[in-house]
Amino acid sequence: MHDFTGRRFLFLLGSTRAGGNTEALAQLAAAQLPSDAEQHWVRLAEMDLPAFTDRRHEGDGYYPSPTGPARTLLDATLDATDLVIASPLYWYSLSTPVKQYLDHWSGWMRVPDLDFRPRMAGRTLWGVTALAGTDHRDADALAGTLAKTARYMRMDFRGVLLGSATRPGQIAEDEDAVLRAKTFFTP
Structure with missing residues (x-):
């Protein structure tokens, strides 16, 4: 077993419904983590995150420090060593709650003295998704978005389960996915 001492996993659930297949697949993978790896689970659809407004070209281009649910989510993000985006495949890409969360990263990068992008460098980004059908190429856009996000933020991208x-409940019937979940978080 690998040493996960000091690792803090933030599972960001992107479905608009609780208990879906993506969440179940993420839970299967998380169950394999040793007890010394912290786990924090956030259901993004319940965060009441404000709509993101692009203010880059207004005034000085800086954003105010987030408050309320956005601050809670920012703090959880910065506290994590590993971020797991668990988003069902919606129209061949990320779900709306996940997209909105990532949009807020644009603002957080422009909050004075927050240093969001440099602080995210070196963290690990993972993805988990369930999709209808067996052609996993349908998830290429989702995987590509996460890979490019990690590259831009200088994070380590470890792929998508x-x-x-x-x-x-149907995810339990995908025996290959269940097997992959058991080793997904191993280096």
Whole structure:
């Protein structure tokens, strides 16, 4: 077993419904983490995150320090060593709650003295998704978004755990995904 001492995993659940296949697949993978790896789970759809407004070209281009749910999410993000984006495949890409969360990163990079982008460098980004059908190429845009996000932020991207399921609970029938979940977080 690998040493996960000091590792803090933030699982960002991007579904608009609780208990879906993506969440179940993420839970299967997380169950394999040793007890010395902290886990924090956030359901993005319940965060009441304000709509993101692009202010880069207004005034000095800086953003105010976030407050409320955005601050809570920022703090959880900065506290994590590993971020796991668990987003079902919605129209071949990330779900709206995940996209909104990542949009806020644009603002956080422009908060004076926060140093969000340099502080994110070196962290690890993972993805988990369930999709209808068995052609995993349908998730290429989702995986590409996460890979490019990690590259831009100078994070280590460790890939996307993919599973095929449509109805709730169906992910257990994807034996390959269940097997991959058991080793997904191993280096």
